[in-house]
Amino acid sequence: MxxxxxxxxxxxxTPVPPAVTAAMSMPIIGHRTDAFAKIHERIVEKLKLVFQTKNDIFVLTNTGTGALETAIANTVSPGDKVLSLITGNFGERFANIAKAYNAEVIEVNFGYGNDVDLAVVEKKLAEHPDVKVVLATQNETSTGVCNDIEGIGALVAETPALLLVDGVSGVGAIEIKVDQWGVDMLCTASQKAFMLPPGLAMVSVSDKAWEVSKNNKSPRFYFSLPAFKKVYDKWNTAYTPAVSLFYGLEASLDMMLAExxxxxxxxxxxxxxxxxxxxxxxxxxxxxxxxxxxxxxxxxxxxxxxxxxxxxxxxxxxxxxxxxxxxxxxxxxxxxxxxxxxxxxxxxxxxxxxxxxxxxxxxxxxxxxxxxxxxxxxxxxx
Amino acid sequence: MxxxxxxxxxxxxTPVPPAVTAAMSMPIIGHRTDAFAKIHERIVEKLKLVFQTKNDIFVLTNTGTGALETAIANTVSPGDKVLSLITGNFGERFANIAKAYNAEVIEVNFGYGNDVDLAVVEKKLAEHPDVKVVLATQNETSTGVCNDIEGIGALVAETPALLLVDGVSGVGAIEIKVDQWGVDMLCTASQKAFMLPPGLAMVSVSDKAWEVSKNNKSPRFYFSLPAFKKVYDKWNTAYTPAVSLFYGLEASLDMMLAExxxxxxxxxxxxxxxxxxxxxxxxxxxxxxxxxxxxxxxxxxxxxxxxxxxxxxxxxxxxxxxxxxxxxxxxxxxxxxxxxxxxxxxxxxxxxxxxxxxxxxxxxxxxxxxxxxxxxxxxxxx
Missing domain, CATH: 3.90.1150.10 (Aspartate Aminotransferase, domain 1)
Structure with missing residues (x-):
């Protein structure tokens, strides 16, 4: 060899295209600048096309797991009932994060290599009308199974629960329609179909999720979406963003949109x-x-x-x-x-x-x- | 696509390996410095292993054609008889350079897809005992034919002629033994088996070729080997070298020697x-x-x-x-x-x-x- x-x-x-590597090699700029704000704004506008949403999308300096914890920390209060639809390791991880935040987690495991059975979801939601949050995986990385988020979304929409979706290895490779399918929070990360090195998470937040987030009782600081929201409208970030990865993300989004x-x-x-x-x-x-x-x-x-x-x-x-x-x-x-x-x-x-x-x-x-x-x-x- | x-x-x-690209992205340094001299010295020592020679090797800022012209300009005087062994386009080009320097060129064309027939070479050398220079191609890029440089070298060694070899697309991919096979000047370039972008030529010069070069009557300035030789022993270059390509050449030689x-x-x-x-x-x-x-x-x-x-x-x-x-x-x-x-x-x-x-x-x-x-x-x- x-x-x-x-x-x-x-x-x-995953491999990084030369155009993305080249973009990331541009000189670092300060993040409290108009130049950075413009990049940030353009990135979010382009991400909205991928997510198919009008919701806010936060580009956070952490990874896929950080994205999932951001979703949980902002919507799950201690003792909340969470329905977790598990089709592999990453479904289990999502449930474990909810447990770490002291949720009462109802785990439904569909087994390795299987996808979510909608009939089971319907039954579980009927059995537990007090479920606050449903956790689902778009694309289960540990098995290569793709779940029917549209179908799950339609069932959750008939309840007061929020639908949080792990789209870490799916978004950008497999279509997802956040608004149409009723996904309250879609979580993804830079190092899969977005063709970037690890280091960025992206999370969309529906109005319904915002309402829950504002009064959520779990402790959060780095993962606090309200903290991000305060500066988001000026295209600023709460803490120091991974500047070069933002350059790369714009380059990879441009490649995706050009294709x-x-x-x-x-x-x-x-x-x-x-x-x-x-x-x-x-x-x-x-x-x-x-x-x-x-x-x-x-x-x-x-x-x-x-x-x-x-x-x-x-x-x-x-x-x-x-x-x-x-x-x-x-x-x-x-x-x-x-x-x-x-x-x-x-x-x-x-x-x-x-x-x-x-x-x-x-x-x-x-x-x-x-x-x-x-x-x-x-x-x-x- | x-x-x-x-x-x-x-x-x-040809494609450039990431390690070579990374080396070439290091900051440019001045070429009249100890730092550059050390890189230059290390490169030549490593190139000698590839060329299998103790001869001087000049790393010149031009391309394969520049390497061929360097060889001709320093060894062919107007009216000199040159035997040109042609197996394709690049053999023709080598002959054309000799013609541009007003040599009397005896062209022997072996036809597309064929290699040099040693019996023909032996006959031509016998017919023309006054041949000063023999031109041969190690690897004919236009057809994918590899010539028997060892065999040609053995025949030329029995005459007073110099053997100049176009190794542009061969050296680094196909073994060549400069000293053992009697190659007076071996010409190659950076953008083929050396895995670099175009921009560097490498030429080795035997003692016999040096003797001819000193008194050669063709005009030369940028291609003058005596001008290079004046500063070569201090690992300097006559004119501004392509500094970043030198970085890359050391990285690619290191890859080749590590393999x-x-x-x-x-x-x-x-x-x-x-x-x-x-x-x-x-x-x-x-x-x-x-x-x-x-x-x-x-x-x-x-x-x-x-x-x-x-x-x-x-x-x-x-x-x-x-x-x-x-x-x-x-x-x-x-x-x-x-x-x-x-x-x-x-x-x-x-x-x-x-x-x-x-x-x-x-x-x-x-x-x-x-x-x-x-x-x-x-x-x-x-």
Whole structure:
């Protein structure tokens, strides 16, 4: 393996495009300046197109977990009843944050590789009419499952509860309609489909969430949205923002808007379809059913008798390609191929070819070339 | 196609590794300083390992053509007899430079796709015992043919002539032994296997070439090696050097030496073999015979009935992969896939898969996936 010749295919951080790196290398400016305020304003206007919302969007200097804690800290008071819809590790984390804030959390776990069952949600909401907050995951990073936020939103809309959505690995790769689908807070971060290094979180806040936030009893300072709101209208930030990441975010948003958001989502859908076809053609099993498979990453069960982590080592050491390991129930037994953000058709070919050659080296029996051929057929629209 | 997602596979300029880009972004320093002298000295010591020489090596701020002209301007006087061994466009260019310096040039053209025939060289040298300079190309960029410099060197060594070698697209990808093979001047440049942007030329000078250079009658100022030699021993340069490219050159030499030069050459040989196998499996014809095929790039005849340049357009626009067009006799009828410099196994997969998918789109009849499979087999050592 050649030094520096790497293909990072983990579900965040993801590769950063040269134009974004170049933007981030511009000189730092002070954040209490008109120049910064203008960048901030432009970023939020562009983010609103991605979120499909008229709500305020806060660009916060923390990460995905910080975004989730921001949502909880501002809407959950001690003793509040929270319904947590769990489809993997990150659903569990969202619930754990609510528990850390002393909520009474009703956890509904749909199991690894499954998505949220709307009938169960409807039943749980009926059983617990006093639920204050519902937690859902748009795209479950640990399994590669995409949940039906539109469907969940429609059910929550019939109750007084707020809907908080973890869109950390989904937003920018998979369409979400914050206003139309009734998402009260959408949380995402810079290092996934937004093609930036880690360090920024983005959170939208509906009017309904604002009302709750104002009187929320949980302690908060760095995560306080009312503190941010005080300066937001002047495009200032409460504390020091990660200035260079703001430059990068504007560059990546410009790339996404230049491509066209519909094209961005269609590209992710195509890459996911090709990846799944390639994996299947090698005789490997997918973690998620087609019905709920993520367009941002693909979870794969390792082959029988070959350690999934050993396979990943060959893929990385021999071909410079990095897949993510399995998480939770899949730990050591599977791997995840990300195809989100700065990712196009040849990345699928690289992923499947590296997987094929590693499988061949590991002694797995299959038809060499079958995976790439199947992926090519999808990419050719056959 | 996604903005910024490109795979540059032309025989120069070639992709620049991140470590080299990072080195080049360091602040510029003055060139008449101890700091610059130290960088200059270290670079030349490392270049001597690549050239396999104890000769002086001049790092000049110009390009490959500038390197060739430096060699001619310092060794060819008006009316001198020059034997020019031509295997393609760049062999022709070397001859044209000698003509521009009013040499009497004996051109021997071996034809596109062929290498130098040593028997012909032996005969020509016998016919013209007054030849002062022999011009040869290590790696002919226009066709992907590699010439036998060792064999040519052995023949020239039996005459009083100097051997000047164009190693612009070869050095760093294909082994060359300057001292052992009797190369009086080896010319190369930064933007090929050295993984740098264009802007630097490197020229080694034997004692025999120095003797000729001192009294050479051609006009020269910027290209004057004696002018450079005056300051070379203090690791100074005659004129302003491209400082940031010097930083980059040290970083790329460090990468090459860390990998090990034998490994660098073996990697290029493997990539060439896999590329050729992939192309053949698609039923396309190669420009060069295996015997003299370049390890730095592969020339390919386009398929019957499909324009080679149209095919390249699909490959670029749909898959972000750039091949070079045909040159000279192959213009419009073929293309060239470079696999030199910052290039590893997945690059071959990308090249062959993009070629396959473009062929499929262009209506060429073949077994989809066959090319990638054949390349994979070579990469797996089967």
């Amino acid at each position: 050649m030094q520096d010749k790497h293909y990072l295919m983990i579900p965040g951080p 066209g958001l519909d094209n961005v989502y269609a590209r992710h859908a195509l890459l996911a379809k090709a990846t799944r076809a390639g994996v299947r053609a090698l005789g490997l099993k997918l973690l998620a059913e087609d019905r709920c498979a993520s367009n941002a990453l693909t979870g794969v069960w390792g082959p029988e008798g070959i350690g999934a982590d050993d396979l990943r080592k060959i893929i990385k050491n021999e071909y410079g390609v990095t897949f993510a390991g399995g998480q939770g129930a899949v730990k050591g037994k599977g791997f995840r191929i990300a195809h989100m953000g700065f990712c196009d058709r040849m990345d699928v070919i690289i992923a499947i070819s590296a997987l094929e050659m590693a499988l061949a080296k590991a002694g797995y029996e299959f038809q060499l070339g079958a995976g790439v051929k199947a992926a090519q057929e999808v990419l050719l629209g056959r | 996604m903005q910024d997602k490109h795979y540059l596979m032309i025989p120069g300029p 090990g030069l034998d490994n660098v050459y073996a990697r290029h040989a493997l990539l060439a073999k896999a590329t050729r196998a992939g192309v053949r499996a698609l039923g396309l014809k190669l420009l060069a015979e295996d015997r003299c095929a370049s390890n730095a790039l592969t020339g390919v005849w386009g398929p019957e009935g499909i324009g080679a340049d149209d095919l390249r357009k699909i490959i670029k626009n749909e898959y972000g992969v750039t091949f070079a067009g045909g040159q000279g006799a192959v213009k419009g009828k073929g293309f060239r896939i470079a696999h030199m410099g910052f290039c590893d196994r997945m690059d071959v997969i990308i090249a062959i898969s993009a070629l396959e998918m473009a062929l499929a789109k262009a209506g060429y009849e073949f077994q989809l996936g066959a090319g990638v499979k054949a390349a994979q087999e070579v990469l797996l050592g089967r």
